[in-house]
Amino acid sequence: MPGLEDLYREIILDHYRNPRNRGELPVPPAHAETGFNPLCGDEITVYVQVDGDTVTDLRLTGQGCSISQSSASMMSTAVKGRSLEEARAVIRTFKAMMSVHEARLDGDDGGPVEPEVALGDLEALQGVVKFPVRIKCATLSWNTLTQALDSIAAPAS
Amino acid sequence: MPGLEDLYREIILDHYRNPRNRGELPVPPAHAETGFNPLCGDEITVYVQVDGDTVTDLRLTGQGCSISQSSASMMSTAVKGRSLEEARAVIRTFKAMMSVHEARLDGDDGGPVEPEVALGDLEALQGVVKFPVRIKCATLSWNTLTQALDSIAAPAS
Amino acid sequence: MAIDAPATPIDVASIKKDFPILAVEVHGKRLVYLDSAASSQKPTAVLDAMDRYYETTHANVHRGVYTIAEEATRLYEDARKAMARFIGAGSPSEVVFTKNVTEAINLVARSWGGANLHAGDVVVLTEMEHHANLVPWLQLKAERGIELRYLPVGEDGLLDLSDLDRTLAGAKLVAFTAMSNVLGTLTPVRRIADAAHAAGALVLVDGAQYTPATATDVSELGVDFYGVTGHKMLGPTGIGVLWARAELLDAMPPFLGGGEMIRDVRLDGFTTNDVPWKFEAGTPPIAEAVGLEAAVRYLETLGMDAVRAHERHLTAYAIDTLTARYGDDLRVHGPLDADQRGGVLSFAYKDIHPHDLSQVLDESAVCVRAGHHCAKPLMRRLGVGATARASFSIYNDEADVDVLADALADADRLFG
Amino acid sequence: MAIDAPATPIDVASIKKDFPILAVEVHGKRLVYLDSAASSQKPTAVLDAMDRYYETTHANVHRGVYTIAEEATRLYEDARKAMARFIGAGSPSEVVFTKNVTEAINLVARSWGGANLHAGDVVVLTEMEHHANLVPWLQLKAERGIELRYLPVGEDGLLDLSDLDRTLAGAKLVAFTAMSNVLGTLTPVRRIADAAHAAGALVLVDGAQYTPATATDVSELGVDFYGVTGHKMLGPTGIGVLWARAELLDAMPPFLGGGEMIRDVRLDGFTTNDVPWKFEAGTPPIAEAVGLEAAVRYLETLGMDAVRAHERHLTAYAIDTLTARYGDDLRVHGPLDADQRGGVLSFAYKDIHPHDLSQVLDESAVCVRAGHHCAKPLMRRLGVGATARASFSIYNDEADVDVLADALADADRLFG
Ligand SMILES: Cc1ncc(COP(=O)(O)O)c(C=O)c1O
Numbered sequence A, B: 001m002p003g004l005e006d007l008y009r010e011i012i013l014d015h016y017r018n019p020r021n022r023g024e025l026p027v028p029p030a031h032a033e034t035g036f037n038p039l040c041g042d043e044i045t046v047y048v049q050v051d052g053d054t055v056t057d058l059r060l061t062g063q064g065c066s067i068s069q070s071s072a073s074m075m076s077t078a079v080k081g082r083s084l085e086e087a088r089a090v091i092r093t094f095k096a097m098m099s100v101h102e103a104r105l106d107g108d109d110g111g112p113v114e115p116e117v118a119l120g121d122l123e124a125l126q127g128v129v130k131f132p133v134r135i136k137c138a139t140l141s142w143n144t145l146t147q148a149l150d151s152i153a154a155p156a157s
Numbered sequence C, D: 001m002a003i004d005a006p007a008t009p010i011d012v013a014s015i016k017k018d019f020p021i022l023a024v025e026v027h028g029k030r031l032v033y034l035d036s037a038a039s040s041q042k043p044t045a046v047l048d049a050m051d052r053y054y055e056t057t058h059a060n061v062h063r064g065v066y067t068i069a070e071e072a073t074r075l076y077e078d079a080r081k082a083m084a085r086f087i088g089a090g091s092p093s094e095v096v097f098t099k100n101v102t103e104a105i106n107l108v109a110r111s112w113g114g115a116n117l118h119a120g121d122v123v124v125l126t127e128m129e130h131h132a133n134l135v136p137w138l139q140l141k142a143e144r145g146i147e148l149r150y151l152p153v154g155e156d157g158l159l160d161l162s163d164l165d166r167t168l169a170g171a172k173l174v175a176f177t178a179m180s181n182v183l184g185t186l187t188p189v190r191r192i193a194d195a196a197h198a199a200g201a202l203v204l205v206d207g208a209q210y211t212p213a214t215a216t217d218v219s220e221l222g223v224d225f226y227g228v229t230g231h232k233m234l235g236p237t238g239i240g241v242l243w244a245r246a247e248l249l250d251a252m253p254p255f256l257g258g259g260e261m262i263r264d265v266r267l268d269g270f271t272t273n274d275v276p277w278k279f280e281a282g283t284p285p286i287a288e289a290v291g292l293e294a295a296v297r298y299l300e301t302l303g304m305d306a307v308r309a310h311e312r313h314l315t316a317y318a319i320d321t322l323t324a325r326y327g328d329d330l331r332v333h334g335p336l337d338a339d340q341r342g343g344v345l346s347f348a349y350k351d352i353h354p355h356d357l358s359q360v361l362d363e364s365a366v367c368v369r370a371g372h373h374c375a376k377p378l379m380r381r382l383g384v385g386a387t388a389r390a391s392f393s394i395y396n397d398e399a400d401v402d403v404l405a406d407a408l409a410d411a412d413r414l415f416g
């Protein structure tokens, strides 16, 4: 049995207590997307501002547990200021880190994936994979960001 | 465990091999009603001719097992020529004989009922109550006759 | 099934021995299962009854002439009788077996609602309903434009009935829970049912939490439809019950189509079987019915008044213990008076998210649920995203509550 | 799941020991269970898996953070994976757990049919369908005026496909069984599916009898929807499976409403969860899923090709034995070639009614079913009210067939 210290690393608790990039952005020009975790009721809204090829700003509102909040906060610092392509690479790498075990829960058997980019602080979330139910908490903001970027790329007609 | 001889009494097999009152009656003036045993697929059609207060004729068609066929045949001889009131009393008495155990299967807890009339040969069917699944076979024609008499009493508007 | 004799108190120490899972250790500690509102544990008697059934009697029901098929049919129909007795049904033929209470409510919405609810017709719900008693009506609203009204929940966690008559005016159905799975609130079923009938509406009551916790008599409650779910009342998963008054069931069109529910099938149409079988399409949960009967007998032996007294006591003890120990740091949602609630206790502890709280409690082998408890509208009404919820059954005692109270201190250490 | 290695023959003597019910005596005689087409018996491995689950792990799934809830969720989802593997599904998310195959077919009729079938649209069935695959479509016919066409059954008990293309023209769905529960007939699934697709129709196959009897690969079969039922494949009652291609499930509206199937619920509407959970309202049959996985593993260990070879052999032996012994007095319904049928044998003996036959056979502890087998239209096509039906599984052997053959002589004495 993994211990709680695997889950609640110091950096995670720090992002939980002091979340970065909280707040809203005017929509438009920013784009907003809301994600739900149907299991626990967590909700997160991601505001993302894309100018040309760059994610110029990203803000977050919503409520959730330490894992979902700190993951969102870390995501915001990891993605803000990056090019769209880089942002997608970060998302892919993070999801891959989570996926082996998320797959376990969802039923899909995705094998491990080579990291495309260094995840830095985000690696602290690796401990979450030992607590499969919490993986959905960690990935909520990332899935919501993906949706936001997708609908920016292909605006609803 | 009751033996088969409780079920297949000689008189029952006789009525099965030589069914009385097989056939149809012209409708109208006769009334016809078809009953189904949803468990096994037995079907029986009862043709009944009522003149004034009397069941002047009763005929049967359909297919079924020895129990449903012999019960129908015995019913026809027990009811034909009787007044409506007497016919109803025979039906009630027969159903009461079956009911303790039919109730067991259906879930209704009807207690035993005093016999209103002598059942004669029909008493041979008493052995059926030891084989609860077969009670539906024995009562099929009786339920169908009841329906026929009910719709004669209250013709559809 | 009101029992008038004074209840023999529940002997938890001996009851615990009947539940094998309570001997399991998690993280090297004794399991403290405080999530019976989500699903109860099962006594050996229930597991044995199902095993015995499979090992000696199993056959498909209602269609076989041979001995074990006849015996299987008898056991299945006996379970129906036991269930009828347990909830005070007039006749076993009013008892329909479903897969869970969710299916039971959907059955009413689709069958009765399909025949009787049209655009503009009003169904009254409450703000404290479980999704099982919300979504089927929201589906009918989306599909055919029925109107939904909600009885509000007051600050005290009770239903606010101040506007009851106006809310009921013109309604066709009032559907509500007899006990909230979040707040524990016991609702005034009889009072609402009488008012609903006076307004010309029928009454559906969700008994998923109520029947495992108290003596149930559907005719005393004065309702028209009533649903329960097996796995919350010591029974197996895979079975639930819809009770409805006979004349309602008789008049309702069938729901699912298939074997068992028909009288005759032709290539161009079909006729339906008698109730209750009209509503039981396909092979029913036979072993599960046998297990449910064993659960009902287990509860009857304890006596439902004793069960209620035990859970009432434990709830009061938990409220007292937690508030005495944590004061304003711990907030209990719902009524504080144990007479007004069952053994379900939602609470907030400091500003620690329920998910994190539950995770930390698990280190002490304490099982509490964290989340929206399938009652998202109630969460919004309470102004929270989730709650932590401890819930009690006959196999819980004061020591379990004490372990919970101690374990909360750990959460404090990590998140305080 | 085609297995290419030569199959190890089934060792019935050792298998019989895995099925406790086969040691039961009826009327002082060894039980000869020949009604597996109605419901199969269960090996100890299945009962043990469910007991172990209840005794160590039970909690409601998908909502708990604590250890046993997480473990229960894992076991439930592992069962989905096992089922996906067993029928060759592309992904576990295409596997929806239902209460039986009847519910699976109703789900397609109500959800997919509700969204896609309108007045005048054509659904093609066959004359040999079980009521489970007739009544849901008859309900849609009555409610919204869809048109039903039937592929006929020939004198040989096979589907008559001489008019296939004309029957399929303009159809939206073709729904049929892969194996008749009355005649044993194996239908040419791939051929019909290809023709249906060419005609622009989707294909639903009822695999209730087929999957317990043969290796199943839904993508090799080339179908769009596929249903199975747990209790006929050594699993428990109370669980069935709907498989459908992912893009179909994604596009289908929800069926039953309640917990688990939602993403969000507000007082005025709701949004749905991802597949497969979108179709699993309420607490699912958790222990039953665990039991079904154990059944699947039991069958996989034997190998489905060996299962098929065994049942094929036994069917041929039964046809040979009974016809050799009773000549023209005994008439087998359906194809006489065991390559064209599974281990289901309907027959007529003299003019003794099947009910009476089954009753007499019960005296020898032989369990055969008598009746319409939930296939009344096929009974009419065969020109009979009922048949007697013996059906075989892995735990039957030639000695069982011999007991049946001997017992028929008793019927003769009573009714001959
Ligand atoms: C071919 C076929 N389809 C459907 C069914 C219905 O299965 P269930 O009653 O488990 O839903 C059966 C068995 O009864 C069957 O043999």
Ligand SMILES: Cc1ncc(COP(=O)(O)O)c(C=O)c1O
Binding pocket: C037, C038, C100, C101, C102, C103, C130, C132, C133, C177, C179, C180, C181, C206, C208, C209, C229, C230, C231, C240, C374, D259, D281, D282, D283, D284
């Ligand atoms: C009040 C209430 N209603 C309905 C349900 C749904 O029960 P099930 O999931 O067994 O259908 C629950 C439990 O989840 C409940 O607590």
